Amino acid sequence: MDYKIIVIGTSAGGLDALKKLLPVFPPAFPVPIVIVQHLSSRSNGFMIQYLNSISSVRVKEAEEKELLAPATVYFAPPNYHLLIEDNQTLSLSVEKKVNYARPSIDVLFESAAYAFGKSIIGVILTGANHDGAKGLAQIKRAGGYTIVQSPETAYSGSMPKAAIAQTNPDRIISIDEIGIVLRDLFMKKPNRFI
Amino acid sequence: MEENIENINIEVKLFLEAVFLKYGYDFRNYSLAHIKRRILHRLSISQIESISLMQDRVLRDPDFFQQILLDFSINVTEMFRDPDFYQAIRKEVIPLLKTYPFIKIWHAGCSTGEEVFSMAILLQEEGLLEKTQIYATDFNQKVLKQAKQGIFSVENVKEWTQNYLRAGGKESFSDYYVANYNSVIMNKNLSENILFAHHNLVTDQVFSEVNMIICRNVLIYFERALQNRVIGLFKESLLPGGILCLGSKESLQFNENASSFSPLVAKEKIYRKNYMIPNLFEV
Numbered sequence: 001m002d003y004k005i006i007v008i009g010t011s012a013g014g015l016d017a018l019k020k021l022l023p024v025f026p027p028a029f030p031v032p033i034v035i036v037q038h039l040s041s042r043s044n045g046f047m048i049q050y051l052n053s054i055s056s057v058r059v060k061e062a063e064e065k066e067l068l069a070p071a072t073v074y075f076a077p078p079n080y081h082l083l084i085e086d087n088q089t090l091s092l093s094v095e096k097k098v099n100y101a102r103p104s105i106d107v108l109f110e111s112a113a114y115a116f117g118k119s120i121i122g123v124i125l126t127g128a129n130h131d132g133a134k135g136l137a138q139i140k141r142a143g144g145y146t147i148v149q150s151p152e153t154a155y156s157g158s159m160p161k162a163a164i165a166q167t168n169p170d171r172i173i174s175i176d177e178i179g180i181v182l183r184d185l186f187m188k189k190p191n192r193f194i
Numbered sequence: 195m196e197e198n199i200e201n202i203n204i205e206v207k208l209f210l211e212a213v214f215l216k217y218g219y220d221f222r223n224y225s226l227a228h229i230k231r232r233i234l235h236r237l238s239i240s241q242i243e244s245i246s247l248m249q250d251r252v253l254r255d256p257d258f259f260q261q262i263l264l265d266f267s268i269n270v271t272e273m274f275r276d277p278d279f280y281q282a283i284r285k286e287v288i289p290l291l292k293t294y295p296f297i298k299i300w301h302a303g304c305s306t307g308e309e310v311f312s313m314a315i316l317l318q319e320e321g322l323l324e325k326t327q328i329y330a331t332d333f334n335q336k337v338l339k340q341a342k343q344g345i346f347s348v349e350n351v352k353e354w355t356q357n358y359l360r361a362g363g364k365e366s367f368s369d370y371y372v373a374n375y376n377s378v379i380m381n382k383n384l385s386e387n388i389l390f391a392h393h394n395l396v397t398d399q400v401f402s403e404v405n406m407i408i409c410r411n412v413l414i415y416f417e418r419a420l421q422n423r424v425i426g427l428f429k430e431s432l433l434p435g436g437i438l439c440l441g442s443k444e445s446l447q448f449n450e451n452a453s454s455f456s457p458l459v460a461k462e463k464i465y466r467k468n469y470m471i472p473n474l475f476e477v
Contacts, residue, residue: 063443063445064413064414064443064444065418065421065448077443080414080443083225083227083228083231084227085225085226085227086203086226086227091225091227091228091414091415092414092443093225093228093268093414093415094268094270094271094411094414094441095228095231095268095270096270107231110231111227111230111231113199114199114202114203114227114230115227117199142199
């Protein structure tokens, strides 16, 4: 197992889900995490500031040409698509909306699948539309690992359901379990008395 | 799929090489993820089996090349996009421009012209339009032709009117156009001092000395080396103390010409080219 990046897509209810998920990652988390959260084009940086304040990893807005670093969470800026390049840098685009969304989860996931192939983990969380379904399928086809928040545990189950309909995800689990799975995939498990 | 990804990456590079050799348009230093996305999109809607076959088509079919050219240029824009930017122009830049007897502005990558007309409206409200020459350039003839006509679809006007007000507009936005069925036609006096011209930032040189350059959301599609070249062009074209306006998410931070500029309104990515003042204290 040598996953090099995690990409996450979410929409309605995403902030609450991320509030639970991001604090799970320890300060030495070995890979970058790139997130598209649908937001109003006029939203300010409050969400990022807040999530940064409750997380051990660094949480920031993605900048164009920025080189991906471990233990860092990158958010697509409002009103820009976010893409990942083969050379592990980030690109922004103002091309037209995809699935009525800019940033669009599909745009991020598809570019990530081309840049990272099977070394990628794609995660779809709560949301009230179907953005990300195509992108997650692309990640799966490229050999990546796919996780979807179980629709019944999501604030809005539409986006998870749409993703499940197009992909046979490796895991369909609650947000708490997603945190545990991702942390355990990358961090050595603590010693236990058996 | 894995092998497929590798092949697609190779085919994309060959495709760009073919376009350059045949037509002289150089997209080889564009952001690859972006170009790949555009090529794959064209592939999926044009019923061609592979990028290699599409390369064959583009070599033989100039009309198809025109289509590709449109695909590669992002023509999504709006009037008074990022109203805060125009507020900053009014507050921080206009007072500077008012001190000049004559103003030359280069709007690079103007696409269909919405942002050029926005600036013309602002200049008119500040009493500067008559003494301003605007060069509005793009590499795409088709969008230039559209920009020149100054005719836009009525469907966006509501949003643009809101943008205009949030940008600090002093009049009523509807004063600046005439509605005609599904279109709005911008007032002719706005474009009297605008020269729409073909210019390719990737391959062409500087054509004039100017007081202000506006180039927003163009550099995000360029690799860093190409960004360096283009900012170099801007540096050459700007008079000392001249203004450079980039997109909200673009910056000079990593550019090799960064030391030639100082931020004027950092948050809105408005920069000023430094004056060359000899350092008298240097020993």
